[in-house]
Amino acid sequence: MYADFQFEIYLNGLNDVLPSLPADLTRLEALAREKLPPEAYDYIAGSAGTGDTAVANREAFRRRRIVPRMLRGVTGGDLSTRVLGAELPAPLLLGPVGVLRIAHPEGELAVARAARSLGLPMVLSTAASHSMEEVAEVAGPRWYQLYWPGDRDLAVSFLERAAAAGYTALVVTLDTFTLAWRPGDLDNAYLPFLRGVGIQNYLADPVFTAEAGEDPIAHWAGVFGNPGLTWDDLAFLREHWDGPIALKGIQQSDDARRAVDAGMDGIVVSNHGGRQVDGAVASLDALPIVAHAVGDQIEVLFDSGVRTGADVVKALALGAKAVLLGRPYVYGLALDGEEGVRHVLRCLLAELELTLRLSGHDGVAALSSESLFEQPT
Numbered sequence: 001m002y003a004d005f006q007f008e009i010y011l012n013g014l015n016d017v018l019p020s021l022p023a024d025l026t027r028l029e030a031l032a033r034e035k036l037p038p039e040a041y042d043y044i045a046g047s048a049g050t051g052d053t054a055v056a057n058r059e060a061f062r063r064r065r066i067v068p069r070m071l072r073g074v075t076g077g078d079l080s081t082r083v084l085g086a087e088l089p090a091p092l093l094l095g096p097v098g099v100l101r102i103a104h105p106e107g108e109l110a111v112a113r114a115a116r117s118l119g120l121p122m123v124l125s126t127a128a129s130h131s132m133e134e135v136a137e138v139a140g141p142r143w144y145q146l147y148w149p150g151d152r153d154l155a156v157s158f159l160e161r162a163a164a165a166g167y168t169a170l171v172v173t174l175d176t177f178t179l180a181w182r183p184g185d186l187d188n189a190y191l192p193f194l195r196g197v198g199i200q201n202y203l204a205d206p207v208f209t210a211e212a213g214e215d216p217i218a219h220w221a222g223v224f225g226n227p228g229l230t231w232d233d234l235a236f237l238r239e240h241w242d243g244p245i246a247l248k249g250i251q252q253s254d255d256a257r258r259a260v261d262a263g264m265d266g267i268v269v270s271n272h273g274g275r276q277v278d279g280a281v282a283s284l285d286a287l288p289i290v291a292h293a294v295g296d297q298i299e300v301l302f303d304s305g306v307r308t309g310a311d312v313v314k315a316l317a318l319g320a321k322a323v324l325l326g327r328p329y330v331y332g333l334a335l336d337g338e339e340g341v342r343h344v345l346r347c348l349l350a351e352l353e354l355t356l357r358l359s360g361h362d363g364v365a366a367l368s369s370e371s372l373f374e375q376p377t
């Protein structure tokens, strides 16, 4: 179905079908760099420390190779799947990315519209630059990402607002109770941008209170810097959220098992796109180990480093049920708003479907570790 898009392009030319953006999504970053204010580009593209883990994320994909099989009577490439109780047309979600107004004035609204047009869920960040209610008005399937504030009343308020606005699943991000050492942003002294676009959701929250005269950024850091959380605290979330819950930032098998024990519904194997612990294991290397440890007891999602349809094939073959996309759709947003995001998603889905079929898989369910070859390092 998505691959029809390929013929549409051959027949009519890419520019007649979509905005004049390249079909090679890896070229979008350089184009976005020309368009974005330098500090915004540095923040979006940047990662922690030396960027070692961000590079490792990509290398882990390159090390794994798809092994095409022939004459398997492949008729269709069924991408549909079921994730955390929701039927998805493809194993792809728009991952939570905060403060999208730094990329485009329509920010999260443009992303929500593009995701909706393809029936893909958008995971809305706690640090969104439009309120969750505004986004809900234009969004299709939607999940809510929680940065877990220390103030329990504020946490409950976020959860109640999200449920009331129709967000069906909760993604709790565990790896970012404080921002990591990010030299690019430090050199640019970029954090104050949050004053402008980042914290509307908190300031508008009925439970949010700041001391008069206190800097909102310092206040935000105090509220969301919540490093004392432990596995026992998850019971609190269960109590206040009726839908499925997934923990984002899991990289290790014991942690994954603890998520099962805590009654969670899913985990997202993620290293935050290499933006948190520099030197951390590549997320794709962690994936098969974690997936093997939990089997079918919990749903395993994946992110960090997905750039192409072939990458999605690899992550699914290593045990992910679906993947979350980060930076690529933000580059699409920067370049052409809603249309740009749709371009990224359509290209990725078309390539995914073609790669799947050409390598002899009659749908995502046919993928397994046998679909891949791992090159020795």
Ligand SMILES: Cc1cc2nc3c(=O)[nH]c(=O)nc-3n(C[C@H](O)[C@H](O)[C@H](O)COP(=O)(O)O)c2cc1C
Binding pocket: 043, 044, 045, 095, 096, 097, 098, 099, 125, 126, 127, 145, 173, 248, 270, 271, 272, 273, 274, 275, 303, 304, 305, 306, 324, 325, 326, 327, 328
């Ligand atoms: C600019 C930017 C902002 C992000 N903001 C959030 C956020 O608010 N919440 C969150 O859970 N993850 C956030 N992430 C991490 C993404 O959800 C995701 O884990 C990461 O981007 C995946 O890696 P990729 O960019 O290589 O695809 C952010 C990532 C970027 C690039």
Ligand SMILES: CCCCC(=O)C(=O)O
Binding pocket: 098, 099, 127, 176, 194, 198, 272, 275
């Ligand atoms: C500003 C809120 C945190 C966004 C984030 O998660 C990131 O920059 O990686």
